[in-house]
Amino acid sequence: MDLNGDGNIDLLAAGYIGCGYIFYGNEDGSLKKPEIICNKKGEKIMLGSYWDDDKKKWIDYRKGFSNLTMMKAIDWDEDGDYDLILSSHPHGRPHEGVGIQLVINEGTKNNPVFSTVQKMVINTPYHVANAFTDWDGDGLWDIIATVGEYKEATGIFWYKNKGTKGAPKFDKAQTIFSKEGFDKATAMNLYGAYVSAADYNNDGKVDLIIGTSASKDIPLNLTESQIKRRDELKKELDKYNTKRNKIFEKYTKKYKNDSEKAYNEAQQDKTMLKMIKKFRPLYKEYSKLLPHPTKLCPVYVSLKK
Ligand SMILES: [Ca+2]
Numbered sequence: 618m619d620l621n622g623d624g625n626i627d628l629l630a631a632g633y634i635g636c637g638y639i640f641y642g643n644e645d646g647s648l649k650k651p652e653i654i655c656n657k658k659g660e661k662i663m664l665g666s667y668w669d670d671d672k673k674k675w676i677d678y679r680k681g682f683s684n685l686t687m688m689k690a691i692d693w694d695e696d697g698d699y700d701l702i703l704s705s706h707p708h709g710r711p712h713e714g715v716g717i718q719l720v721i722n723e724g725t726k727n728n729p730v731f732s733t734v735q736k737m738v739i740n741t742p743y744h745v746a747n748a749f750t751d752w753d754g755d756g757l758w759d760i761i762a763t764v765g766e767y768k769e770a771t772g773i774f775w776y777k778n779k780g781t782k783g784a785p786k787f788d789k790a791q792t793i794f795s796k797e798g799f800d801k802a803t804a805m806n807l808y809g810a811y812v813s814a815a816d817y818n819n820d821g822k823v824d825l826i827i828g829t830s831a832s833k834d835i836p837l838n839l840t841e842s843q844i845k846r847r848d849e850l851k852k853e854l855d856k857y858n859t860k861r862n863k864i865f866e867k868y869t870k871k872y873k874n875d876s877e878k879a880y881n882e883a884q885q886d887k888t889m890l891k892m893i894k895k896f897r898p899l900y901k902e903y904s905k906l907l908p909h910p911t912k913l914c915p916v917y918v919s920l921k922k
């Protein structure tokens with residue numbers, strides 16, 4: 618993708634701290650140092666929230682406990698310049714107002730200037746990653762999106778573009794892979810799944826390239842007493858999680874309009890701090906009794922038939 622239209626390929630990436638980066642390309646294919654992508658007011662273009670390592674707290678942005686997982690460029694309005702699409706990660710807890718968002722380029726092909734308005738394109742609190750491709754070959758590009766870890770909502774979905782050129786509009790999600798379907802096809806799961814679309818085998822039909830952060834578990838040969846201990850620990854940890862969620866709920870109710878404050882105050886709650894101290898060693902012990910994942914992070918290609 619060539620964001621500044623100078624003929625050199627650039628690299629656009631989402632960052633853990635909630636904003637996106639652009640690495641402008643040189644003529645020899647090397648990349649310049651990354652720059653944070655900002656809007657026309659000079660503010661970072663962000664989505665979700667993130668853990669600030671320096672401040673040691675959650676910074677909430679657009680009200681959601683999530684990171685920006687993907688920043689992609691597509692000419693949304695077909696005016697010849699690239700616009701931005703942002704998606705985020707739900708961390709197992711869905712939040713309204715995150716979804717897939719659009720930022721229009723108000724500049725030109727060679728001088729991108731991004732709007733201060735972030736517009737919701739697909740309003741669902743679950744998405745992790747998305748790709749653009751004309752999935753049904755009707756001449757309009759569509760959105761393929763993954764939900765990498767949210768219970769029954771997990772899967773890979775197709776959002777058909779039922780708008781017109783320059784004014785995309787999307788139909789409701791249609792399932793390409795359900796959670797079970799993907800598990801069956803690959804013996805893996807969709808945890809943290811990313812998706813890309815390309816014609817992998819050059820047969821004229823677009824295929825999906827799917828990367829997951831889950832790896833195959835190697836089961837441990839546990840003794841009976843280890844299995845007993847593992848199950849005891851699991852019960853203890855479940856109790857902890859229930860209590861922990863109650864504390865979060867209490868603060869969420871207290872600070873209805875400020876989830877950043879709610880989350881950070883809950884982390885400082887006296888009962889919470891005590892629990893964390895008590896349960897940290899238990900969790901460490903428990904994790905040693907769980908199957909070990911392999912170091913492979915598999916990438917799949919799903920060929921379109
Ligand atoms: Ca470029």
Ligand SMILES: [Ca+2]
Pocket residue numbers: 691692693694695696697698699700722
């Ligand atoms: Ca455009």
Ligand SMILES: [Ca+2]
Pocket residue numbers: 750751752753754755756757758759777778
């Ligand atoms: Ca289409």
Ligand SMILES: [Ca+2]
Pocket residue numbers: 815816817818819820821822823824920921
């Ligand atoms: Ca193909």
